[in-house]
Amino acid sequence: MSRERDIEAGVAWYQRVLQAAGRAGLADLVVEPRTGPDGVRAGDDYISLRVSGRPALEAWVARLDSLDIAHSGxxxxxxxxxxxxxxxxDLNNTRLEVVAVDD
Incomplete structure (x- = not known):
């Protein structure tokens, strides 16, 4: 697959998955860069989306299931x-987390 197709496929995948929130604003992107002792990125990068609570997580599970996207539950x-x-x-095996902080 060409690099352009990889990019197009990745964009399409993220558009499908991030649409899972149903509308903008239901998840916040949390950036937590990981670095090794020498300041170089350690390669354990991931994307974390924070949602408002368990009902939002349940909505994500339902949407991911409807898209046949494997997840941990x-x-x-x-x-x-x-x-x-x-x-x-994701398609490149990058880890995505959808997180709700419990009170």
Whole structure:
């Protein structure tokens, strides 16, 4: 596949997935660059989208299921803070997280 097609496919995939919120503003992009000891990016990059709570996560699960996009389902974690997360991968295997911080 040519690089142009890769880019076109990636753009189309993200448009489909990010439409999952139904409208703009339901998720916030959170940028957390990872760096190694020498300041070079460590290669463990990912995209994190913060949503308002569990109902928003449930909406993401339903939409991802309707698009036949594999994901982790809603997972709860307490480390380093209480949150619920859905994990999926894009066409280039980049990790995407949809996260709701629990009160």
């Amino acid at each position: 809603i997972q709860r974690s307490n480390d380093p803070y209480v949150r619920s997360t859905i994990v999926l991968r």
